[in-house]
Amino acid sequence: MAKFTYHGHACFTVEIAGKKLLFDPFVTPNPLAQGKVDVNQLEADYILVSHGHEDHVADLVSVAKRTGAPVLCNFEIYLWLNKQGVENVFPMNHGGKWKFDWGYVKMVNAVHSSILPDGTYGGNPGGFVVVTNEGSFYYSGDTAVTMDMQLIPKFAKIDFAVLPIGDVFTMDVEEAILAAQFVQTNRVVGVHYDTFDPIKINKEEARKRFEEAGLTLLLPEIGETIEV
Numbered sequence: 001m002a003k004f005t006y007h008g009h010a011c012f013t014v015e016i017a018g019k020k021l022l023f024d025p026f027v028t029p030n031p032l033a034q035g036k037v038d039v040n041q042l043e044a045d046y047i048l049v050s051h052g053h054e055d056h057v058a059d060l061v062s063v064a065k066r067t068g069a070p071v072l073c074n075f076e077i078y079l080w081l082n083k084q085g086v087e088n089v090f091p092m093n094h095g096g097k098w099k100f101d102w103g104y105v106k107m108v109n110a111v112h113s114s115i116l117p118d119g120t121y122g123g124n125p126g127g128f129v130v131v132t133n134e135g136s137f138y139y140s141g142d143t144a145v146t147m148d149m150q151l152i153p154k155f156a157k158i159d160f161a162v163l164p165i166g167d168v169f170t171m172d173v174e175e176a177i178l179a180a181q182f183v184q185t186n187r188v189v190g191v192h193y194d195t196f197d198p199i200k201i202n203k204e205e206a207r208k209r210f211e212e213a214g215l216t217l218l219l220p221e222i223g224e225t226i227e228v
């Protein structure tokens, strides 16, 4: 069993195998997170970054410096972090993995784009498969549904997937249902919705669509921790 804490947008912590994995730190500029999440209280043993867009890295440098937690990201974001004095970084690229005593993190494909907030080239966007002896999960990052997702159950049995559902910049609910089927999981935590006007969704409708497909869509409140 893992614990999932939602910090809003696509920022969340998964606690698994005794480690706190923080994904895509973005709290300060998120109006929906104000008063619900204190960025200075976020804890992390590792920080995982899917791509360079501001809505995934806005608080990355400050949280990395404060916690000292190693950052896992693509090679281009690694170079950008180094320039800002964040040196505890594990650079990686698609198909590669970093192994730790608690499990491993593998970077997989995402169909999206990536540029850092200051205009620096952000490399290719990615997703992560996290495998531990307490279970495994997949975070797609910002992406469309892709045929490549069918490879993921060949790497590991996925207990739950964290998928964007907000449409416009990423998958919508229908594509996320297809993505869950491709990765062969029936539990999905939806992220990347409601933060901005174009990605506002009807949560009830979204849950219903997943249910009709025989899947469970979990939509924790900002600041809420759930078992996954």
Ligand code: NI
Pocket: 051, 053, 112, 113, 142, 169
């Ligand atoms: Ni993005």
Ligand code: MN
Pocket: 010, 053, 055, 056, 142, 169, 192
């Ligand atoms: Mn995004």
